[in-house]
Every structure is written in C-alpha cells, then in structure tokens.
Amino acid sequence: MSVLDRSPNALHERVVLADGSTVDICRLDAADAGALTRLHRDLPLRDRWLRFATVSREGLEEYAAGAATGEQVWGAYLGAELVGAVHLATADHDPQQAEVGLAVSHRMQAHGVGTALLERAVRESARRGIRDWTAEVLAENTAMRRVFSDLGLPVERRQDGPSLHIAITLPDPDDPAAATAYTTAAFARAAHAARAGLGPVLRPRSIAVIGVSRRPGSVGRAVLDSLVAGHFTGRLHVVHPHASVIAGVPAAGSVDLLPAPPDLAVLATPPETLPELVEACGRRGTRAVLIVTSGLAAAGVDGAVLDAVHRHGMRLVGPNCLGAINTEPEVRLDATFAPGPAPRGPVGVVTQSGGVAIAVLEALRGLGLGVSTLVSVGDRYDVSSNDLLAWWSEDTTTEVAVLHVESFGNPRAFSRLARRLSARVPVLAVRAANSEVGARAAASHTAASATPAVRRDALYRQAGVQPVDDLGELAGALAALCTSSPAPGDRIAVLGNAGGTNVLAADACVAAGLRVPPLAPATRERLDALLPATATTTGPVDTTAAVDATTFASCLEVLRDAEEVDAVLTVTCPTALGDPGAGLGRVLAAPGRRDIPVVTVALGQRPRTTRVSDPAGLARAASFADPADAVRALAHLVRRGADLAREPGRPLSADEHPVDLAAAREVIAAALVRAPEGGWLDHGECSALLGAAGLELIxxxxxxxxxxxxxxxxxxxxxxxxxxxxxxxxxxxxxxxxxxxxxxxxxxxxxxxxxxxxxxxxxxxxxxxxxAPPGVEMLVGVAGDPDFGALVTAGLGGTDTDVADRRWHRLVPMTTTDLGELLDELPLRRGVAARLVDRDRLAVVIARVARLAELLPQIAEMDLNPVICTPDACRLVDARVRVALAATW
Missing domain, CATH: 3.30.1490.20 (ATP-grasp fold, A domain)
Structure with a gap:
C-alpha cells in the first residue's frame, strides 16, 4: 500500500522514503531483539559514538532485549534487515514526557529512514498521551540535529559541554489547528516521497519487458511494440530465454543477464511465474515493477509478489493494469497495450480500469487533446491515485487531472492532495459505484444516510474535485476546461436562432443550478439595433432564423461585453438560409473586453462533442450536438470559477468552539466500561457529552x-x-x-x-x-468512519428527517468556509425558516458537533433531532449517541 494510502493507526506500514525507496515500519517485540542488537553492533565506530557517546559494544544485547520487550521501539525493515529504530522511554516522573533515541544503519542514512521513524513515533506518542520529547545529542552530531529541526515541531536546545539537550513539543491532539506546522511539513515530505517513488515508473532511464513473444499477438509484445513505436528515449531490453533480438530490441536470457539493472520492469507473464521474476528483479536492483498480468489472488501468488516487492524496496504498479504513459519529449514512455499511439496533451489520467483508460484516450484523441501522463493502477497493490495527485502537483505539463477511483486507500490524504492540486488545475473524477449502499444497517438517521457515495461526494466537494457521472460528461468537461477560461459566475446568456431550442437550453441551465437572468437595458438596446423587430432580446436571445452568420457573431460580441453575463451558450440550427454559427470561430479569436467562456451547440453535429476552432486552427470553444450536454460542460466551467474564487477558510477553532475534552472522554470511557463493544448513551450521558461542547440538551x-x-x-x-x-x-x-x-x-x-x-x-x-416552543425542526448529526473521518450532517428534522434529499453533509475537519457553504445549502432562506431560524445560532450547534466529532473518534453515530430553531435559540430536544472503540465501527 502506498505511503499516501496508509492508515494512521496501522501497527505495520510500508513507507516510501525521500529517495523513493521503501521500508516497512512496525513495532518491535522480543522476536526483534536480535535484529536490534545487530543494528547497533554493526554501526561504524563514529556512528556508535554519535548515538551512545561511546564506541563500546558492551551492554548492547541487554539494551536491545529490554527495549524490544517494552513495546516502546519502532523499527524500519528493508526486507529482513532492520535498518533503523526509534526508542521512546517514558519518564518515570511524568508519563507525558519521553526521551527519544534514534539509530539508522550507516548505508541507509540520508535516505529518510530517521524522519519516517520519528513521524511514526509522533503518532505513537499521541496515542499514549506523550506531549513532550527530550533527547541528548552530541553537539557534533549535525545530522541528528537537522533531522529534529526539519520535523516541523517546536525545538529548544541547551548546550551542556559537548552535549545538546533538545526539548521538542509534540502536536496537541486536542487542538488539531495548533499542529498545522507539523502536519504541513509531514504531508509535504510524504508527497515528495511519493513523487520520488514514481520517478522510475514515469521517468525511467531503462526498461526491461518480461513476457514478450517473438510474434505479435501477446500482451507483452503489444507493450513492447508501444514502447518502440513511441520512441522511448531510455535503454530498452527484453527478457526472453531463447531470443537475442525481438522487434529490434536486444534480449537477455534472464533478468540476471541484463547488462544493467532496469529502473522499470514490465511483467506480462502467467501469475505463477511472477514471484520468482519479481524477486529476480529486486535482486538485480530494479526500482519499480509494472505488472499487467491479472489473477494473482486466484493463483495464490499475490502475497509472495508483495513480499518480494517489499523485500527489495520497489514500487509496484498493478497488477491487472493497462500500463503507464508519459508523453514528455525527454521520456516518450508508452508502456501500455492500448490501441494506437498515446496522443500528447495536457491531461493527466489515473484509473483503476484499463477499459476506462482506453476510453479516455480515445475521447481525448477525438477532441484533439492528449495526455501528459497516464497510469492504470489496476488492483492497486501499491501505486494509487494519491501518488499521481502528488506527482501532478509538481508537474507543469498537466493542466487537467482525471481520476477514476473505485475505492480510496486513505481518503484523508486524498483530500489534502486533491485540494492542493485543484488550487492549480481542474481535477475531474468519474463517479463509480453510485448505487452502493451502506454495508451496515444504521440505527441513527444520520448514519443511515451516510452511504459510501455520500461520503465520497462530500470528500470531492471539500477537496475541490469535480465529479462526472459518465464518460460522455467527462469528454464534455475536458473539451470545455481545456479550451475556455473558468466562468466568473453562474449568470448565463443563451443566444440562439430557434426559440424552442433556446428554451430547452435555458431549462437545462436552471436544472443545473445556473441562472438565466434578464439582460440589462443597455445590452438589449445594442442587440435590438442588430436584430429584426421579431427577435426577442430579453433573454434567452432569439435572433430568429433569418439572421446571417455575421449578425449572429455580432450578437455574441455584445453578450461577451455585457457586465451582467458570466458565460454565453450559443445554440444554432442551420437552415436553408445558411448556418449562423459559421462565424463563431472568428469572433472567439478576437480579444473581448471581458474574458468569459463561450460554449456552443450546433444541433445535430457529428461528432456529438468537439471544439470550435478559429481561422488559424486554434480551438476556442467546446461544441455540442445537444443543449443538455453543453450545459453540463458549462456547469463545470462555472464550478471551476467558483472553486478558484473560494476562500479556503480556517479550521473551526478551539477559542470559538471550546470542548471540555476531559469531561467528554470521561463520559465515553464510562460508557465503554459498561459496554466494551460500544453502545448507545443514556439520556444523562448524552446531556453530559453535549454539555462538554457547550450544547445544552433540554x-x-x-x-x-x-x-x-x-x-x-x-x-x-x-x-x-x-x-x-x-x-x-x-x-x-x-x-x-x-x-x-x-x-x-x-x-x-x-x-x-x-x-x-x-x-x-x-x-x-x-x-x-x-x-419546547414551536419552531423549525432541524437535524444535526454525525456518522463516524475510521478512514474518511466523521461525516457531519444537517437537514430538516422531525417528520421530514427521513427525506434523504433534505440532508447535506461535510467531512471533518471542517473549516469556516465548509460551515458557511453547508448553511447556504440548507433550506433556510424561504418560508417559515427564513423568519424563525437564526443562522448564526444554528451555525454554533453544527460547529460544536463537528468539533466533538473531530476530537472524539469514539462517536460512531449521533442524532440531534429535532433541534427546534426559533429567532432567539436553537433548542436540543432529543439526542441519540452511539459510541464505539475508535477505528472499529
């Protein structure tokens, strides 16, 4: 599993280091005492001096045995070799303080092992309630001093002779906002490591293809042919037991006989052969393997393949995948069996489905677009979409990212990576498994509505990801986003030469949440001067069927200049008098006073989705055969504009929404003593838990x-x-x-x-x-999840509680912007709610529930229903809360 997919609670995790290699980090026990002894015994004299201030080996076995049995040591293994260990020794006088010691084998120093171990120790310290570290470091040990300094934690140093006394303040788990510096630094390190790990996959200097037949027709041969046809710039070899050359590429009889270790090995052999081949690649020094073969689990070899990958610190793409593409001129990598050459362009693609990858390539080819990079991750044993999000964050050739993700390894890391990337480029995601329902029957209304699809959509929204429901919508969104600028707002002007189709387009805009407002008098005057008296210029603008292409183009120029318009949708239907859309390319090429997007509809055009080009052949607008398709694409331009204008907000703060964590934890601890497997709190416990967050149950x-x-x-x-x-x-x-x-x-x-x-x-x-006095009944709730984080839900309560489309959702941690957007979505602006609901008071309830959910992962389900809202209060009438051991529901 990728470094960016790991669970924060895992007792064993694979970590990608700063140089792209990998180690396995786990808690050591008595069985590791020998390995711990060897690690310290084999340190060179200077390293041992810097670690222990002595060069003597005396007492090492006793130290290692005691440390390993104390459940305070975490180690980093490269295969069977322990290459690093971090030791936490809790102070006798203060259980919140621990002394930290670190040792890394000499050959693995400066690879990031020490930092990875310290990050693991930070999480372990948070679990055990340790708030401060101390360390004694020789002043001459500059490498260790740098490792501590670069963690992103507050560090104080006091020199005492040849030694430095280092004091480190750990992130406060009770105040996530205060840990921003550390979490930002740790996240940046993980993203850097992920990019380094993809280097041998997407920028290999050498490739070996294994599983190639001499005659065309096999998958391996198809991959080789694609590499050759794409003019891969690195060294290319084939492994074949009987051939010396295949398709003009030199062949070696085995992996061991390759002239040099390949950065990347592509394997297309039967499943039962893979463990031995992957092991051979690892021994030879291969840095990454790409396995197109499927059926590893069915053949019972998946574990052996992963063991070999982990043993040698390699990255793995697949298995059961289409392959990888990088169209950079310096690389020209096409290691896939997709039909035809990979078109070069600005779109980055990651997908679990090879079929979807091929469909996206064909769609891009039809639009005159292409890919920057494409990785089909298949069964996603290692490399995942998170790794590609990290790669694209530093890849200036990628201008749009496309994801097809059937499942998330680490949704929280996905959110951070996608949010960072979407600040620079649009990120589109093909929604998968929309019909999936919750795996567990839930007793609370909130948990019952928290289906995987709901959690996914909340994740996408908060991360700035734009979902699409099918490949047709994806093609339209790409055509628009790769051609036009984002829309500065949602006010759409519809311009067409047929009244009926104008109405269809306007209705589609309204259905998509866009506005088609009346045009300003000054705009109408300019249009009236161009059009016949029978035309309609209030909006939508009906030019009548009699206008020529020049007049229609002039009307478009007027609308592009109108201050009350954020985007224009043109709808043209050719008649016997001509095609009014024939001059649009020329108008779009001319710089307008305002840079707003234009999307066109040419009724009946083939293909259904294309792009309008100017006289010089440069694409200027997306064009569609159907108004509904055009509006869906236009909505993505509006959403992109809104995302770029969106203020990120700040985390919900402890100052504004304090939580008495000691009191809250006491309630939960008592409940879990009564019911160790978890259960529902009684009325008094609910009241006490909510009271800890400043919420009063009637x-x-x-x-x-x-x-x-x-x-x-x-x-x-x-x-x-x-x-x-x-x-x-x-x-x-x-x-x-x-x-x-x-x-x-x-x-x-x-x-x-x-x-x-x-x-x-x-x-x-x-x-x-x-x-309680009568008022508007609302619901505020929580559905916990150990992977996604808790989902906060708000909506109509009372008798309307079970109307699923009257509930809105956000994942924690929430920001002030998330809270404001959630309140904007609630039906509070009309009718009785507009008079009775105090938005600010309801915001306090939602924010404090969100803080409880963020700080207390033991809250598995919560319903506050109803919350009766009146102009002077939000009264909590009833509460249901189920608690469970964290990360078990």
Missing part, C-alpha cells in the same frame, strides 16, 4: 414509575413531553414511545401506563421534559 427528569412521572410533570410549568426509556429502543417516536403536549395528572398517568403496557419487560421508565 433538561428532563427520568422517572422509574408512573407516579414519579406524574410528580415530575407537576414540577413543570405547562405541558410536558414524555419519552419512553426502554431496552433496545432508539427511535422512540417510531415505536410509539413519545407523547407531546401532555398536561394534567390524568393525561400523564395514561400516557406513561400506555408506555409500560406497550413495551412490557423492556420498559425502564420515562423521561419528562418541558415542551
């Missing part, structure tokens, strides 16, 4: 008997709400366990006796609460 008394409930109701001034407490009952109202506006002893007694009869042996009592 007070209520829990009555164990009918008479206690009657007495509790007498203490309330006015009618009461009665809610059953029954074993296994979460949705009280759906089970007939809620009675509202109950007043008087007799009514209370009758309602509670009804609960007791209805729920029988499961009945445990009744919660008696004062009735």
């Amino acid at each position: 007070t209520g008394q829990t009555a164990a008997t009918v008479e206690e409930a009657v007495a509790a109701a007498r203490d309330v001034d006015g009618p009461v709400a009665l809610k059953v407490v029954a074993e296994g009952v979460v949705h009280k109202s759906e089970r007939g366990g809620v009675a509202l506006a109950v007043q008087g002893d007799a009514a209370v007694r009758a309602a509670v006796e009804g609960f007791a009869a209805r729920f029988g042996d499961a009945w445990r009592g009744t919660i008696v609460q004062p009735m």
Whole structure:
C-alpha cells in the first residue's frame, strides 16, 4: 500500500522514503531483539559514538532485549534487515514526557529512514498521551540535529559541554489547528516521497519487458511494440530465454543477464511465474515493477509478489493494469497495450480500469487533446491515485487531472492532495459505484444516510474535485476546461436562432443550478439595433432564423461585453438560409473586453462533442450536438470559477468552539466500561457529552414509575413531553414511545401506563421534559468512519428527517468556509425558516458537533433531532449517541 494510502493507526506500514525507496515500519517485540542488537553492533565506530557517546559494544544485547520487550521501539525493515529504530522511554516522573533515541544503519542514512521513524513515533506518542520529547545529542552530531529541526515541531536546545539537550513539543491532539506546522511539513515530505517513488515508473532511464513473444499477438509484445513505436528515449531490453533480438530490441536470457539493472520492469507473464521474476528483479536492483498480468489472488501468488516487492524496496504498479504513459519529449514512455499511439496533451489520467483508460484516450484523441501522463493502477497493490495527485502537483505539463477511483486507500490524504492540486488545475473524477449502499444497517438517521457515495461526494466537494457521472460528461468537461477560461459566475446568456431550442437550453441551465437572468437595458438596446423587430432580446436571445452568420457573431460580441453575463451558450440550427454559427470561430479569436467562456451547440453535429476552432486552427470553444450536454460542460466551467474564487477558510477553532475534552472522554470511557463493544448513551450521558461542547440538551427528569412521572410533570410549568426509556429502543417516536403536549395528572398517568403496557419487560421508565416552543425542526448529526473521518450532517428534522434529499453533509475537519457553504445549502432562506431560524445560532450547534466529532473518534453515530430553531435559540430536544472503540465501527 502506498505511503499516501496508509492508515494512521496501522501497527505495520510500508513507507516510501525521500529517495523513493521503501521500508516497512512496525513495532518491535522480543522476536526483534536480535535484529536490534545487530543494528547497533554493526554501526561504524563514529556512528556508535554519535548515538551512545561511546564506541563500546558492551551492554548492547541487554539494551536491545529490554527495549524490544517494552513495546516502546519502532523499527524500519528493508526486507529482513532492520535498518533503523526509534526508542521512546517514558519518564518515570511524568508519563507525558519521553526521551527519544534514534539509530539508522550507516548505508541507509540520508535516505529518510530517521524522519519516517520519528513521524511514526509522533503518532505513537499521541496515542499514549506523550506531549513532550527530550533527547541528548552530541553537539557534533549535525545530522541528528537537522533531522529534529526539519520535523516541523517546536525545538529548544541547551548546550551542556559537548552535549545538546533538545526539548521538542509534540502536536496537541486536542487542538488539531495548533499542529498545522507539523502536519504541513509531514504531508509535504510524504508527497515528495511519493513523487520520488514514481520517478522510475514515469521517468525511467531503462526498461526491461518480461513476457514478450517473438510474434505479435501477446500482451507483452503489444507493450513492447508501444514502447518502440513511441520512441522511448531510455535503454530498452527484453527478457526472453531463447531470443537475442525481438522487434529490434536486444534480449537477455534472464533478468540476471541484463547488462544493467532496469529502473522499470514490465511483467506480462502467467501469475505463477511472477514471484520468482519479481524477486529476480529486486535482486538485480530494479526500482519499480509494472505488472499487467491479472489473477494473482486466484493463483495464490499475490502475497509472495508483495513480499518480494517489499523485500527489495520497489514500487509496484498493478497488477491487472493497462500500463503507464508519459508523453514528455525527454521520456516518450508508452508502456501500455492500448490501441494506437498515446496522443500528447495536457491531461493527466489515473484509473483503476484499463477499459476506462482506453476510453479516455480515445475521447481525448477525438477532441484533439492528449495526455501528459497516464497510469492504470489496476488492483492497486501499491501505486494509487494519491501518488499521481502528488506527482501532478509538481508537474507543469498537466493542466487537467482525471481520476477514476473505485475505492480510496486513505481518503484523508486524498483530500489534502486533491485540494492542493485543484488550487492549480481542474481535477475531474468519474463517479463509480453510485448505487452502493451502506454495508451496515444504521440505527441513527444520520448514519443511515451516510452511504459510501455520500461520503465520497462530500470528500470531492471539500477537496475541490469535480465529479462526472459518465464518460460522455467527462469528454464534455475536458473539451470545455481545456479550451475556455473558468466562468466568473453562474449568470448565463443563451443566444440562439430557434426559440424552442433556446428554451430547452435555458431549462437545462436552471436544472443545473445556473441562472438565466434578464439582460440589462443597455445590452438589449445594442442587440435590438442588430436584430429584426421579431427577435426577442430579453433573454434567452432569439435572433430568429433569418439572421446571417455575421449578425449572429455580432450578437455574441455584445453578450461577451455585457457586465451582467458570466458565460454565453450559443445554440444554432442551420437552415436553408445558411448556418449562423459559421462565424463563431472568428469572433472567439478576437480579444473581448471581458474574458468569459463561450460554449456552443450546433444541433445535430457529428461528432456529438468537439471544439470550435478559429481561422488559424486554434480551438476556442467546446461544441455540442445537444443543449443538455453543453450545459453540463458549462456547469463545470462555472464550478471551476467558483472553486478558484473560494476562500479556503480556517479550521473551526478551539477559542470559538471550546470542548471540555476531559469531561467528554470521561463520559465515553464510562460508557465503554459498561459496554466494551460500544453502545448507545443514556439520556444523562448524552446531556453530559453535549454539555462538554457547550450544547445544552433540554433538561428532563427520568422517572422509574408512573407516579414519579406524574410528580415530575407537576414540577413543570405547562405541558410536558414524555419519552419512553426502554431496552433496545432508539427511535422512540417510531415505536410509539413519545407523547407531546401532555398536561394534567390524568393525561400523564395514561400516557406513561400506555408506555409500560406497550413495551412490557423492556420498559425502564420515562423521561419528562418541558415542551419546547414551536419552531423549525432541524437535524444535526454525525456518522463516524475510521478512514474518511466523521461525516457531519444537517437537514430538516422531525417528520421530514427521513427525506434523504433534505440532508447535506461535510467531512471533518471542517473549516469556516465548509460551515458557511453547508448553511447556504440548507433550506433556510424561504418560508417559515427564513423568519424563525437564526443562522448564526444554528451555525454554533453544527460547529460544536463537528468539533466533538473531530476530537472524539469514539462517536460512531449521533442524532440531534429535532433541534427546534426559533429567532432567539436553537433548542436540543432529543439526542441519540452511539459510541464505539475508535477505528472499529
């Protein structure tokens, strides 16, 4: 699994180092004591002096045995060799402080092993509640001092003779915003490592193709033919037991007989041969392997292949993949079996499906576009979309990125990488598995709606990724984004020569969330001067069928200059009088007063999606046969403009939304003692948990008997709400366990006796609460996820809770911009909600729920429903919270 796909909680992880090689990091135990002894024993004298301030080997075995059995040492293995170890020794006087020691084998120094181990130690320290490190380092040990300094953590140094006392403050897990410097530095290191790891894949100096037949017809031969036809600039060899030359390429009888270690080996051999071949490549010094073969798991060789890859620190593309392309003139790599040569262009592509990769290549070829880089990751044993996002972030030849991702290895890393890339270039993602439903039946409304597709779409939105639903929409979006500038807003002017098709186009705009506002009087005057009296210029602009191409082009010039227009959609239908769209290329080539995009529709054109070129042959606008397709593409230009204008916001801060973590954790810890596998909090626990975030659940008394409930109701001034407490009952109202506006002893007694009869042996009592004033009922909730992070949901509550399209979602950590956009999506601007809902008060509820979810991964599900909103308050009437051991739901 890629360094950018690793789980932050993994006890064993593969890490890509700064130079692109890989090691396996794991916690050491007694079985590793011998390896730990060898690591320290084999250090050169100077290295041992710098680590221990002595050159003696005395006591090494005792040190290694004690360290390995104390569960405080993490090691980095390259194959069977332990090449580095970090030791955390907790201070006896303060469990929040630990002394850190680091050793790296001499040959692996300056490769990034020490930094990778220290990053692992930071996560381990957070798990164990360690807040500060100390280290004693000889002043002459400049390399170790640099490693500590470059971590991105606050470091203090105090010299004492020949030694430096180093104090390091670790990131505060209770305040993620305060850890920005470290997380930014760690993320930058991981992205750099990912790019270095892809170097031998996308910029190899030499390639060996293994599994090539002498005659055309095999996959391996097709890959070789593509490399030859593409004029790969590096050294190219074939491994074949009986040939000396194939297709003009020199062949070696085995991997061991290659004249030099290849940077990249492409394997297209039967599954059962792969473990031995990958092992041979690793021994020879190959840095990366690309396996096009499928069926490794079915053949039972997947584990052996991965073991060989890990043992030699290689990167792996595939298996079951189409291959890789890099069209840079200095590389000219086409290691695929796709039909035809790879067209060069500005689009970067990563896909799990070889078929999708071929379809994208054909679509780009048809549009006169091409790829900068393409990687088909197939079964994604190692290299993933995250690695490509890191690559493209520094690749200026890529102007648009396309993803086809069926699953995420590390969604949080994906979000950071995609957000960083999308700030520079558009990122498009073909949505996969839209029909997928949640794998677990959820008892809360929020968790029930948190399907994988919902989480994915929230991830895309917050990361600036533009999803497309099919390959046709992808082609249209690429045609538009690679040809036109982003739209500065969503105000669309429709210009056409047929009224009916103009209406279709305008309706499609409105359906896509775009606006078609009336044109300003000054714009209409200019249009009226050009068009016949029977034309319509209010918007959409109907030129009538009688206008010629020159007049139509002049109308387009007017609309491009109009301040009230952000983009223009032209719709032309050729008639016996001519084609009014014939002059559009000339107009688009002329610089306008305003740089706004134009998308065209030429009814009935073939192909359905193409581009309009100017007289010099330069593409100037995307063109479509159908108005609906054109509007979908136009919407991507609008979305791109909005993304570029979007302020990133700042993290929801502890100052504005404080959480008493000690109190919250105490509630959760007590609940998990009662139910170690997790479970639902009772009313009092929910109230205490929410109170830790400054959220007040409407007070209520829990009555164990009918008479206690009657007495509790007498203490309330006015009618009461009665809610059953029954074993296994979460949705009280759906089970007939809620009675509202109950007043008087007799009514209370009758309602509670009804609960007791209805729920029988499961009945445990009744919660008696004062009735909240009427208002707009909202829902705010959380659905936890160990990979994506918690999903915060807001929407209509009460009887509208189960209307799925009335709920909106964001992943934590949320920023102030995420919060504002979520509030904008809620139906709060019209009707009763506009009068009764105080947006700022509701924002506080959502923000504090988001902070709880971010800081407490043990919250598996939460529903605050209803939250009754009035102009003076947001009242939390009921809460359901399920907790679980972190990373287990």
